[in-house]
Amino acid sequence: MTGEFVIAIVKTIVAVSTLMTLAALLTWAERKQSAVMQDRIGANRAAILGFRAIGLFHIIADAIKMMTKEDFVPPFANRFIHSLAPFLAIFPAIVAFAAIPMGDTVTLFGHTVEMRLAPMNIGFLFIFAMASVTVYAIVLGGWSSNNRFAMLGAMRAAGQMISYELALGLAVVGSVMVYGTLDLMEIARAQTGLFAGFLPNWGIIYQPLGFLLLITASIAETKRAPFDIPEAESEIIGCFLEYSGMKFGMFFMAEFVTTVVVAGLVSTLYFGGYQVPYLMADGFHLPFGLFLVTPAALVPWLQFGAFWIKVVFFCWLLLTIRWTLPRFRYDQLMHLGWKILLPLALFNVAATGAWILAAA
Amino acid sequence: MSQHALDRLTDELGGALLDSCSEHGDETACIEPGHLHRAARFLRDDPELEMNMLVDVTAVDRLGRDSRFDIVYHLHSLGRGHRIRLKVQASDSGEAEIRTLTDLWKSAEWLEREVYDMFGVRFEGHPDLRRLLLYPEFEGHPLRKDYPIDKEQPRLPDLAGYPEVDYDASEDAARLLKGMQRTLSPRLNGTAGRNGKVLHGAEAGLRSPVASGTDSRGRTRNLFLDMGPSHPAMHGTIRISVELAGERIVDSDVDIGYLHRGFEKMCENRSYAQSIIFTDRLNYVSPIINNVGWSLAVEKLLGIEVPERAAALRVLMSEISRIADHLTCVAAHSMETGAFTAFLYLIEAREELYKLLERVCGGRVTLAYSRVGGVAADLPDRFEFHLARALAKTREMMADVVKLLDGNRIFQDRMVGVGAISPKDAISYGITGPFLRSTGVSYDVRKAAPYSGYEKYEFEVPVGQNGDNFDRYLVRMEEIRQSMRIIEQAIAKQPEGPIQSEDPSVNRPPKSEVYTSIEGLMHHFKRTMSGHGTAPPTSEAYGYVEGGNGELGFYLVSDGSDTAYRAHCRAPCFAPMSALSSLIEGLTIADVIPTFGTVNMIGGELDR
Amino acid sequence: MGMIQSSIDALSGSVGLGKLDDLLGWARKYSIFQYPFITACCGMEYMSAACSHYDVDRFGAGLTRFSPRQADVLFVVGTITHKQAPYLLRVYQQICEPKWVVAFGACVIGGGPYENYAALQGIDKIIPVDLYIPGCPPRPEAVLDGLIKLQEKIQKAPHGRE
Numbered sequence A: 001m002t003g004e005f006v007i008a009i010v011k012t013i014v015a016v017s018t019l020m021t022l023a024a025l026l027t028w029a030e031r032k033q034s035a036v037m038q039d040r041i042g043a044n045r046a047a048i049l050g051f052r053a054i055g056l057f058h059i060i061a062d063a064i065k066m067m068t069k070e071d072f073v074p075p076f077a078n079r080f081i082h083s084l085a086p087f088l089a090i091f092p093a094i095v096a097f098a099a100i101p102m103g104d105t106v107t108l109f110g111h112t113v114e115m116r117l118a119p120m121n122i123g124f125l126f127i128f129a130m131a132s133v134t135v136y137a138i139v140l141g142g143w144s145s146n147n148r149f150a151m152l153g154a155m156r157a158a159g160q161m162i163s164y165e166l167a168l169g170l171a172v173v174g175s176v177m178v179y180g181t182l183d184l185m186e187i188a189r190a191q192t193g194l195f196a197g198f199l200p201n202w203g204i205i206y207q208p209l210g211f212l213l214l215i216t217a218s219i220a221e222t223k224r225a226p227f228d229i230p231e232a233e234s235e236i237i238g239c240f241l242e243y244s245g246m247k248f249g250m251f252f253m254a255e256f257v258t259t260v261v262v263a264g265l266v267s268t269l270y271f272g273g274y275q276v277p278y279l280m281a282d283g284f285h286l287p288f289g290l291f292l293v294t295p296a297a298l299v300p301w302l303q304f305g306a307f308w309i310k311v312v313f314f315c316w317l318l319l320t321i322r323w324t325l326p327r328f329r330y331d332q333l334m335h336l337g338w339k340i341l342l343p344l345a346l347f348n349v350a351a352t353g354a355w356i357l358a359a360a
Numbered sequence B: 001m002s003q004h005a006l007d008r009l010t011d012e013l014g015g016a017l018l019d020s021c022s023e024h025g026d027e028t029a030c031i032e033p034g035h036l037h038r039a040a041r042f043l044r045d046d047p048e049l050e051m052n053m054l055v056d057v058t059a060v061d062r063l064g065r066d067s068r069f070d071i072v073y074h075l076h077s078l079g080r081g082h083r084i085r086l087k088v089q090a091s092d093s094g095e096a097e098i099r100t101l102t103d104l105w106k107s108a109e110w111l112e113r114e115v116y117d118m119f120g121v122r123f124e125g126h127p128d129l130r131r132l133l134l135y136p137e138f139e140g141h142p143l144r145k146d147y148p149i150d151k152e153q154p155r156l157p158d159l160a161g162y163p164e165v166d167y168d169a170s171e172d173a174a175r176l177l178k179g180m181q182r183t184l185s186p187r188l189n190g191t192a193g194r195n196g197k198v199l200h201g202a203e204a205g206l207r208s209p210v211a212s213g214t215d216s217r218g219r220t221r222n223l224f225l226d227m228g229p230s231h232p233a234m235h236g237t238i239r240i241s242v243e244l245a246g247e248r249i250v251d252s253d254v255d256i257g258y259l260h261r262g263f264e265k266m267c268e269n270r271s272y273a274q275s276i277i278f279t280d281r282l283n284y285v286s287p288i289i290n291n292v293g294w295s296l297a298v299e300k301l302l303g304i305e306v307p308e309r310a311a312a313l314r315v316l317m318s319e320i321s322r323i324a325d326h327l328t329c330v331a332a333h334s335m336e337t338g339a340f341t342a343f344l345y346l347i348e349a350r351e352e353l354y355k356l357l358e359r360v361c362g363g364r365v366t367l368a369y370s371r372v373g374g375v376a377a378d379l380p381d382r383f384e385f386h387l388a389r390a391l392a393k394t395r396e397m398m399a400d401v402v403k404l405l406d407g408n409r410i411f412q413d414r415m416v417g418v419g420a421i422s423p424k425d426a427i428s429y430g431i432t433g434p435f436l437r438s439t440g441v442s443y444d445v446r447k448a449a450p451y452s453g454y455e456k457y458e459f460e461v462p463v464g465q466n467g468d469n470f471d472r473y474l475v476r477m478e479e480i481r482q483s484m485r486i487i488e489q490a491i492a493k494q495p496e497g498p499i500q501s502e503d504p505s506v507n508r509p510p511k512s513e514v515y516t517s518i519e520g521l522m523h524h525f526k527r528t529m530s531g532h533g534t535a536p537p538t539s540e541a542y543g544y545v546e547g548g549n550g551e552l553g554f555y556l557v558s559d560g561s562d563t564a565y566r567a568h569c570r571a572p573c574f575a576p577m578s579a580l581s582s583l584i585e586g587l588t589i590a591d592v593i594p595t596f597g598t599v600n601m602i603g604g605e606l607d608r
Numbered sequence C: 001m002g003m004i005q006s007s008i009d010a011l012s013g014s015v016g017l018g019k020l021d022d023l024l025g026w027a028r029k030y031s032i033f034q035y036p037f038i039t040a041c042c043g044m045e046y047m048s049a050a051c052s053h054y055d056v057d058r059f060g061a062g063l064t065r066f067s068p069r070q071a072d073v074l075f076v077v078g079t080i081t082h083k084q085a086p087y088l089l090r091v092y093q094q095i096c097e098p099k100w101v102v103a104f105g106a107c108v109i110g111g112g113p114y115e116n117y118a119a120l121q122g123i124d125k126i127i128p129v130d131l132y133i134p135g136c137p138p139r140p141e142a143v144l145d146g147l148i149k150l151q152e153k154i155q156k157a158p159h160g161r162e
């Protein structure tokens, strides 16, 4: 019992710190990535002991500065709700990650450990439930700021997130039907082996449309450009405009944490999760009969690494999209959500159902 | 050619036409004040004249005369090319003596408000005669000759924001809030009481927006929002107050003047040569065009021409400036729609042009390149090489931006069909430049009334069809390409010769002489000493060029001294800004940004 | 508070920077969120400095926040007229501590060429200024120079003792 408890704690610490580090690194990556795309150099001056580490220390500088900045609560604002909102934003985002498997089971000191924070068979539902809590954070944040721009941003955010949650939920129903489970670990496991003899047997093969829908809807869900309507700086300055210091920092981080979660979800559903292409329990089975033996103890760790590499790749993809496209307008966003994504998602469900029936 | 207009007007008005004259090629008709409206309507509706655009309204303060003010109207027929100036006299009685022209031209609304603001002349029947550029607490009218140039009327006490100074901000805030509300149109600030709505003004943060969601009878209320003057998309200098039903704009008021820096008053207190530096700061994105416009207007007063090479250099440099202007405009509105990368690409291209300008003029933004009677400097060595490189870079960056934006569905959705205006309305608002051309009207001063030898260059005037944001974007992009064509022709066939006119009224000794000979030094000294500079004969002239945003005009009145008696700038972006309120009505708040962006408001020239 | 203080002290020891002041100074100078209060011609050069070619982001000053609550440095760029002045004061008052003000260009410093009824003759009449960048407009190089000087000033400020 104690052993399991310790393992749970260790797992949590490892996963949350990896998650937070990755999210923090993303802020750096976003800066550098945009710099590269825009022919710039980007932040690189902050140095510790003469090391510049290509600007990585700017993250530390940002964090320390934000923590020591004056904490401002607008007059006439509801102090409690105003302070609650940023926590409501970042907490569910982190917790949602618990359902995502980072690897298969490993045996450590005689314990079998599943590489996922919370073994649960309702993974999807949990993630969506947590995602919808974030709506409250933004609405409460915008409303309690007692500012018209913030209010407008909050209303936009609420409308946007509720609309896209629908498309988001329906997009993954296809996958649920294919694999017959809500458990993300099961889904990841099912994606082992090969398809047609040479392709990795990944979800994208069965659910290409689902993938596109999910990635579109989840960018909207994370409120990143081109869906950054609630934050549209040049229009309404954003729904967090009355937040200063670390509270603002938390909203900021929440966005990046959600990005990581989305990247994790996308790789789990459609890109084999922790599966390494051609890697079985005993080694690499390459096409044309090639076989490479790998020590069995190494396999879970290779998988763990593969998962994070996939996550990083999707984070990068999301960043690139962010710096390329202009912003939607509110009604266009609604149009896209309700009139395009939703019917497509319904179609995807129907088509998947028909396919499953036909196959049976 | 405008003589015809004058003749027709003489026939029509008979005795009401007090005087008419033709000076420097401008026809002027002085009219009895009571007949102004009739004359204007005749000029507009007469099928032979069709003066469909009211280009400008301004006034001249003839202090000491009985009817103290001359109110000056400039009319223009886009189709036929006629121009005419109308003048009426008004006294200082504070009565509304002159009938407004707002019912004939929409442009009159803001133009007359400006005259009221600056001179205190009232117009009878004007729907909304408020101050336009200055703030409501301001006392007096600054362009009157008896208003001292340095009489400040601060809104804040000195050291207001210093913590150690005992300053009650709340009292000031209350006073200012009142002032701010008074700058709004009565429609919006509640005094007109349309549906009993009250605008809370800039201090919205002091009241709960949530509590005011419904009124006492439980009906939903509209949200009032102040955008600006310190708002990321408002370029720091305007304020748009909007009334929102959800995201839709029901009503709006555009409040300008936050960058009113007294350009005209400054020019009336400095010599013609000194004033050039103020023209730089009108449209600071394309300063050389302003320099050229001012120089041409003064040269028109003087009746001189510049040498061929100087004219060619003016064309060359103006076009470089124009490219920088259009690049900045496209960059700014793409950034504001969220395409940040496109913004940086275009600014990168502009950077190359700035470096190019620096090689010639020695500065990057404020250049004072064109001088009365010529230009400041000749081209440096290897200029052609650097020019070719800068143009290549511009082309490359533009190609990238075209890839990023033109076919982009999101960008198109944001721009196509948004902020559209009909050609008729555009003309009535006095809109010129790329904005007017996007509606399909092909009016470009460089073609319609060529100056500096523009007739010698081959270029096309791109026009749009729908007059919407996307067409304005496309027109600007195409104009950049056409400007590059002009530049390439100008650099290929540079005429040889001097760059400064030898006319005794304007000639300046070359710097080499100034620094080495006593005669040169004395000559230079005399030229620049106050009271001895270029002094055009007593007369008046309206000179105009194609600015980055349209027709840029300078109306100068000389009293024979070396300082302009009256200097007025007809700012190209003034007209489209006066139309903004009607453009954004019914759109969503997100549409304000690209619409405002393609108007290309430049604070310096808008507020002067 | 004591605990945070001591842990910050410990942290500052571990990164080899010595005192808390130094650490805060170091963090604040490399994390400058600016509020650009741009009105006029100087904005053109501000743009140049902020964009790819000169890239103030290298110094950690690339992020602009249009909400004064989140900004650290108020860049006042371009002529401030009397009509505009109350808004500037208001934005200044809304910025959260610690804050710095940069006066960018001749107009902001002392009215510039506009010695007349309309322009405020220097913003230091109404708000305190930390750094002046002269020029009409200042060249981007001057802006970078000013930024480095501002960083020095931030580093030296008495952070721990507010």
Ligand code: SF4
Pocket (backbone or CB within 6 Å): B281, B366, C040, C041, C042, C043, C077, C078, C079, C104, C105, C106, C107, C108, C112, C113, C135, C136, C137, C138
């Ligand atoms: S300092 Fe010069 S460039 Fe800057 S705003 Fe003033 S006039 Fe314009």
